[in-house]
Amino acid sequence: MSDWTPAEMPRLDDATVVVTGANSGLGYEGTREFARRGATVVMACRSVERAETAAAELRESTSATLELDVRECDLASLDSVETFADGLAADYDGVDVLCNNAGVMAIPRGETEDGFETQFGVNHLGHFALTGRLFPLLVAADGIDGDARVVTQSSGAHETGEMDFSDLNWERSYGKWKAYGRSKLANLLFAYELQRRLDAADDDLGVRSVACHPGYADTNLQLRTAAESGNPLLKLGMRAANAVLGQDAATGAEPMLYAATADVDGGAYVEPGGLMNMRGHPTVGRSNDASYDRDDARRLWEYSTEATSVEFPL
Structure with missing residues (x-):
């Protein structure tokens, strides 16, 4: 059983940390811990007012x-x-740490400003584009222990995801939970493929890609899912599940904080070390076999590059 807590985080006095979705839930708690240790935290949020x-x-x-x-950073708009x-480059x-944290979960089908299915567009493509756009700043940073970190937040729901490259945007049929699972699987395929490309680069670029998931954390993500459904019973059910099963958001943010600051290898997968890897303090584990599929990762990278018009200098 892991016993790591944010108290073990190093000082970050000269570090710049970007956190998407920093105004609530895991992003809010992560922002608190990074800033308390001296980092300048850029709160990248869709709503400036809420942020x-x-x-x-x-x-x-x-x-x-x-x-x-x-x-302002709206991941639904390239x-x-x-x-x-x-603006950040100016x-x-x-950027010493980029936390690709924001996301939407199991909402009715919609499309982003650029025409992508919302969960795939926000959770994966928006973060793919953001990482690519910020890549020169990551390379330029001193980083944590010598490497800048890209930390991509996935979910245990990645285990339900399947990559269907003939219909990535769910134009033929749509299941909101299946779409969420695919977007979270895409997060892992991206995180691991980024590390493989960093490893294959001619020079050591000083950037490390790490994935994580928070376990079952009591955040407003579940409540938004319920609100979007229009079903008042689902809202009650989500509140009850959060109260009984969920750990608090501060504990849920620990895998992200560990991935960003602890001694972990590029390509690692940080998850809660407690009951069914859904609760407890962070440890390094392993995601499902599909997330390590190199052919799917390459295909997704190629699609994402074309879809976003963002190319990594790798």
């Missing part, structure tokens, strides 16, 4: 001086991702 409110709450809840930089990355010399 400013969250930043004010974080500052009020701690005696430490927190360096928080709120910026233009917004590009604008965010351009103001920062490097």
